[in-house]
Amino acid sequence: MSQPKLTSLFRIQTLLMLHPKHSKSGYDLAKELEQLTGKKPSSGKIYPFLHELKDTGYIIEKETGDSGGRSKFEYFLTEKGVELKEELAERMANLLQIRLDQKLDKCHHCGVKLYDSIVEGKDKSGSPVVFCCKHCQAAYFDK
Ligand SMILES: [Zn+2]
Known part of the structure; x- marks a missing residue:
C-alpha cells in the first residue's frame, strides 16, 4: 500500500x-468531525482509517498512558x-474555488465576477440583472 484511499x-x-x-x-477526531458535520463517526470507521494511515507511514501513533486499563493512543x-x-x-481549495466561480454573479456590462459589491438593476427588457458598479450600470x- 503506497497511499491511503481518500x-x-x-x-x-x-x-x-x-x-x-x-x-x-481517535476520540478527539470523532468529536471534531461531529462538530463539523453534525454526525459522529463510529470508532469502527475512524480506527481502521487511522491504522491505514499509520501502516502507510502518514501518521505516527503515540501511546499516551491508559484510561481505565485500556491503552490510549x-x-x-x-x-x-x-x-x-x-x-x-x-x-480542496481548488474545488471550492471552482464551485465559487460557478456560483458568482457577473456584471451584466463588463462581465467581472462579483465577490461583494453588487448594484442591482434591470436590463433593457426589464429583467433583474446585477452590475459591479454604477458606472457599468x-x-x-448608454450603449
Ligand atoms: Zn462591470
Whole structure:
C-alpha cells in the first residue's frame, strides 16, 4: 500500500484535522468531525482509517498512558503526512474555488465576477440583472 484511499469526505476531513505537532486521539477526531458535520463517526470507521494511515507511514501513533486499563493512543502527521495534507488542502481549495466561480454573479456590462459589491438593476427588457458598479450600470444603458 503506497497511499491511503481518500475517496470519502470523512477520510479527507480526518486527514485535514491531523497535525504534525499536536497529536490527537481517535476520540478527539470523532468529536471534531461531529462538530463539523453534525454526525459522529463510529470508532469502527475512524480506527481502521487511522491504522491505514499509520501502516502507510502518514501518521505516527503515540501511546499516551491508559484510561481505565485500556491503552490510549494519539496520532500525529509524519512529514509525508504533512505533504499529503497540503496537497489535499490545495485540491480542496481548488474545488471550492471552482464551485465559487460557478456560483458568482457577473456584471451584466463588463462581465467581472462579483465577490461583494453588487448594484442591482434591470436590463433593457426589464429583467433583474446585477452590475459591479454604477458606472457599468450607466454604461450599459448608454450603449
Ligand atoms: Zn462591470
